[in-house]
Amino acid sequence: MSTIEILKEVEALLEGHFLLSSGRHSDKYCQCAKLLMYPDKAAKVLSTVVDQLKDIDVDVVVGPAMGGVVVSYEMGRQLGKRTIFTERENGVMTLRRGFEIAKGEKVIITEDVVTTGKSFNEAIEAVTKAGGEVVAIACIVDRRAEGVEFDLPLYSAIKLDVKSYDADDCPLCKEGLPYIKPGSRNIK
Template sequence: MVLDILRKTEALLEGHFLLSSGKHSNKYIQCAKVLQYPEESEKILSKVANQLTDLEIDIVLGPAMGGVIVAYELGRQLGKKAIFTEREKENDTVVLRRGFEIKKGEKVLISEDVITTGKSALEAIELVENMGGEVVGIACIADRSKGKLRYPVYSAVELDIDSYESDQCPLCKKGIPYVKPGSRKKFKG
């Protein structure tokens, strides 16, 4: 069901993509495409919310941008407060603004659209832990992390999408130009 919705909303893209890690891939998940449809978002994220019913959660925290709508929808379905981080341009760190706070001991679920390396989630985790909160897991629409994170990941779908170092990319070797669809400006490589 999840893959059907991702394809129908054109959130699952095929082609040649430059990822924020600097690697290349033949597929890309653009969750913003599915998140523009509230009814489809509700269906997909209900699969995640169902996995969280026994988990003690005080706050759902979404890193901006990808995690904001996901946090809101999971918070709505779980009946929990949903907040988000923002990135400070001056020093490229994540912060809470708008009066959002995490109190010592509060249990926080990090939410994301797609988890690959977990960079945004890990930045949010550091913020939560520095404020005295306890991270109970990471929730996402699509999990591409292949189990590499030290926190439990709750996802609507796990995807095993090939990625390549730029100098080993078979798509580059075929002369197929890449596109960079992500939101991060800086990337490794």
């Protein structure tokens, strides 16, 4: 079964009007939490990403809270590597709970879905500040907005071409359709 078939089977691909964690709007949303409810299915989907990473030297897998926590755990399990997460404290992504990264440790940062890369960039900053070296980023769904690029290689289970809109230029808002905010980041 392919990644897209698994995402559809667990009803992780949603249609409607969504306010994304990035602040952008979209008519589609990938709720990876619905995939992550099924450890066997999540392991299968993430194994496709792990296969892409098998030749990369890594010491620790880091996932930004919320979306990257379970993803980093499963990828760390499959890679046989330590896994930790970052979280926001006073609006700044940081390492807490006694998590540490030794100077020079090689890090892969994971996420469930990437659109603008905001969480990746915040986690990269936290890891770099702690002395780690980010060598790659990985996610379940790559649905990057046009023009969003990274200086690091990005590995994903699937690339989805989903349109997103600035809130001020959203055709769904102009139609008067109310949106829902399924993501975890507090935005206004």
